[in-house]
Amino acid sequence: xxxxxxxxxxxxxxxxxxxxxxxxxxxxxxxxxxxxxxxxxxxxxxxxxxxxxxxxxxxxxxxxxxxxxxxxxxxxxxxxxxxxxxxxxxxxxxxxxxxxxxxxxxxxxxxxxxxxxxxxxxxxxxxxxxxxxxxxxxxxxxxxxxxxxxxxxxxxxxxxxxxxxxxxxxxxxxxxxxxxxxxxxxxxxxxxxxxxxxxxxxxxxxxxxxxxxxxxxxxxxxxxxxxxxxxxxxxxxxxxxxxxxxxxxxxxxxxxxxxxxxxxxxxxxxxxxxxxxxxxxxxxxxxxxxxxxxxxxxxxxxxxxxxxxxxx
Amino acid sequence: xxxxxxxxxxxxxxxxxxxxxxxxxxxxxxxxxxxxxxxxxxxxxxxxxxxxxxxxxxxxxxxxxxxxxxxxxxxxxxxxxxxxxxxxxxxxxxxxxxxxxxxxxxxxxxxxxxxxxxxxxxxxxxxxxxxxxxxxxxxxxxxxxxxxxxxxxxxxxxxxxxxxxxxxxxxxxxxxxxxxxxxxxxxxxxxxxxxxxxxxxxxxxxxxxxxxxxxxxxxxxxxxxxxxxxxxxxxxxxxxxxxxxxxxxxxxxxxxxxxxxxxxxxxxxxxxxxxxxxxxxxxxxxxxxxxxxxxxxxxxxxxxxxxxxxxxx
Numbered sequence: 001x002x003x004x005x006x007x008x009x010x011x012x013x014x015x016x017x018x019x020x021x022x023x024x025x026x027x028x029x030x031x032x033x034x035x036x037x038x039x040x041x042x043x044x045x046x047x048x049x050x051x052x053x054x055x056x057x058x059x060x061x062x063x064x065x066x067x068x069x070x071x072x073x074x075x076x077x078x079x080x081x082x083x084x085x086x087x088x089x090x091x092x093x094x095x096x097x098x099x100x101x102x103x104x105x106x107x108x109x110x111x112x113x114x115x116x117x118x119x120x121x122x123x124x125x126x127x128x129x130x131x132x133x134x135x136x137x138x139x140x141x142x143x144x145x146x147x148x149x150x151x152x153x154x155x156x157x158x159x160x161x162x163x164x165x166x167x168x169x170x171x172x173x174x175x176x177x178x179x180x181x182x183x184x185x186x187x188x189x190x191x192x193x194x195x196x197x198x199x200x201x202x203x204x205x206x207x208x209x210x211x212x213x214x215x216x217x218x219x220x221x222x223x224x225x226x227x228x229x230x231x232x233x234x235x236x237x238x239x240x241x242x243x244x245x246x247x248x249x250x251x252x253x254x255x256x257x258x259x260x261x262x263x264x265x266x267x268x269x270x271x272x273x274x275x276x277x278x279x280x281x282x283x284x285x286x287x288x289x290x291x292x293x294x295x296x297x298x299x300x301x302x303x304x305x306x307x308x309x310x311x312x
Numbered sequence: 313x314x315x316x317x318x319x320x321x322x323x324x325x326x327x328x329x330x331x332x333x334x335x336x337x338x339x340x341x342x343x344x345x346x347x348x349x350x351x352x353x354x355x356x357x358x359x360x361x362x363x364x365x366x367x368x369x370x371x372x373x374x375x376x377x378x379x380x381x382x383x384x385x386x387x388x389x390x391x392x393x394x395x396x397x398x399x400x401x402x403x404x405x406x407x408x409x410x411x412x413x414x415x416x417x418x419x420x421x422x423x424x425x426x427x428x429x430x431x432x433x434x435x436x437x438x439x440x441x442x443x444x445x446x447x448x449x450x451x452x453x454x455x456x457x458x459x460x461x462x463x464x465x466x467x468x469x470x471x472x473x474x475x476x477x478x479x480x481x482x483x484x485x486x487x488x489x490x491x492x493x494x495x496x497x498x499x500x501x502x503x504x505x506x507x508x509x510x511x512x513x514x515x516x517x518x519x520x521x522x523x524x525x526x527x528x529x530x531x532x533x534x535x536x537x538x539x540x541x542x543x544x545x546x547x548x549x550x551x552x553x554x555x556x557x558x559x560x561x562x563x564x565x566x567x568x569x570x571x572x573x574x575x576x577x578x579x580x581x582x583x584x585x586x587x588x589x590x591x592x593x594x595x596x597x598x599x600x601x602x603x604x605x606x607x608x609x610x611x612x613x614x615x616x617x618x619x620x621x622x623x624x625x
Contacts, residue, residue, distance in 0.1 A: 146326050146327070146330055147330055149326075149327045149330065150326075150327055150329075150330025150331045150333070150334055151330075151334065152560075153327050153328075153330075153331050153602045153605055153606050154331060154334065154335075154598060154601070154602045154605075155560045155561075155563040155564045155601055155602075155605065156560065156564060157563075157564035157567055157568075158563070158564070158567070158582065158597070158598050158601060161567075161582070161583070161586050162338060162586060162594050162598065163338075165586040165587075165589060165594070166338065166341070166342040238452075238453070242455055245455055246455065246456075246457065246568055249457055249568070250567075250568070250571060250583050250586075251583075251587060252583070252586050252587065265457070265458075272461060272464070272465075273469060276461070276465050276469075279458070279461045280458075280461070280462075283455070283458035283461065283462075286455055286458065287453055287454045287455065287458055290452075290453040290454075290455070291449065291450065291453035291454075294449055294452055294453050295449060298449065
């Protein structure tokens with residue numbers, strides 16, 4: 001007989017290694033510096049969005065003809081909805097209507113975060129349902145994936161701007177229009193995960209016990225797709241924030257009086273030569289936010305989904 | 313090879329068909345009478361009736377689709393009510409700036425990103441590698457229009473080196489053409505460089521671990537030759553793939569960049585058409601961009617044969 005247990009021992013140690021790794025997944029995430037930095041910036045932005053009214057802002061839609069085109073830091077006055085004129089210091093200057101750019105940028109954080117998160121959730125929800133269906137219902141696979149290929153052949157921005165143009169810009173239509181071109185990527189990811197996982201022994205075991213298909217899909221397969229989907233979700237969130245800003249900037253997004261970073265920049269375009277800060281201040285916020293989400297995504301990818309980290 | 317070419321060409325047909333159905337449905341799902349939408353706000357009842365008859369809008373939807381598809385395939389993309397001309401003629405007028413911008417951007421991106429990616433992989437974990445990966449994350453995060461304004465502000469307004477906006481046809485001279493196009497191309501290439509450099513680095517990193525690299529070094533080849541002839545050559549397929557996939561990103565960027573730099577190309581046309589709700593033009597541009605994307609990726613697939621002689625279709 002061969003010396004017995006070298007192989008057995010190896011199998012055992014591999015198994016226990018797997019157990020250890022699973023236990024420490026959350027701890028690894030917490031230790032990762034990308035997650036810490038990206039997460040910290042996002043927490044700050046979230047706070048800014050939540051307590052926007054208490055950050056020395058005024059109503060972002062208020063304007064005052066006497067305070068047009070102020071430079072950053074200049075003092076001026078602004079008329080409230082009640083018709084009172086109050087003194088106000090324009091930290092980031094004012095636009096050509098006399099609106100406070102600082103207030104508009106701070107309130108714009110709300111729109112960007114809502115759009116980013118909502119887009120990611122919507123795209124994930126549809127992508128999960130479609131991907132599970134394609135991966136599990138083989139008759140649906142061919143046709144569904146061809147449709148996804150078709151959507152992916154149309155550049156995302158074009159889908160988003162034509163949809164918003166058709167529906168007229170509101171928060172809901174903008175989110176849907178940005179989410180639709182992201183759905184195929186999630187679908188493909190979920191489908192490929194399902195095709196791998198459905199070959200696993202525990203799925204076979206569940207099948208042989210007579211577990212219904214829907215239950216296998218949602219309680220055996222779906223939980224194992226969580227890590228890659230969280231990572232994918234952060235990237236969609238970043239892309240969603242960017243696309244919303246682009247739509248607003250091009251004038252096809254949310255109506256111009258709503259304070260979004262893209263709208264502030266669009267308003268600043270005409271006077272860029274004299275007042276470049278009208279574009280730079282919201283631009284800095286936008287870039288910082290997207291950067292934070294991307295860094296968080298990279299950190300999550302490295303810790304939660306090492307296989308994907310290896311691929312790129 | 314020819315059999316593969318035929319098969320690959322055939323495989324693009326379903327994708328393009330789906331694109332056609334989606335674009336067709338886009339208009340039908342818009343609230344309102346499609347004929348009235350296509351005719352534009354200023355049209356009279358006679359014009360609307362004419363369009364309705366031409367599109368067969370009184371017939372069942374599948375028949376409508378066949379009529380529409382027939383028109384598209386015969387090169388009739390309809391008439392733009394906003395520009396008062398055929399959409400095909402309109403696209404013909406606007407295509408040169410966009411092709412110029414795209415070509416220059418791809419050239420800049422590939423020529424910078426590939427060497428940078430190879431260097432980063434060569435010095436894996438070193439300061440250059442870290443800096444490049446940092447730049448890649450930044451490149452994905454700084455929106456193209458913010459970058460455009462930063463560059464305009466520094467290069468055109470503060471330094472006065474280049475014109476701020478506009479476009480000169482290449483027929484008017486190469487110098488002015490390049491002067492007007494170089495800044496937009498650099499702007500647009502940043503995200504593309506980030507994408508290609510990342511994949512080049514990952515791909516070269518993988519080949520650098522192969523046995524034949526050790527062999528090549530052991531037989532005393534110069535490091536440059538090892539990197540280019542052995543590592544990069546074997547890493548070429550994923551790089552070609554990402555260049556193809558990145559075209560979608562590029563097209564999205566073209567729309568924004570042309571708007572910021574006031575370049576009268578297809579991207580600017582798209583935005584103007586959307587703002588004017590000029591549906592025939594929107595449809596035409598989307599179909600054209602998608603066709604372009606599919607064709608580029610077809611070319612990428614074919615390039616595998618050259619890049620990797622083991623691939624025989």
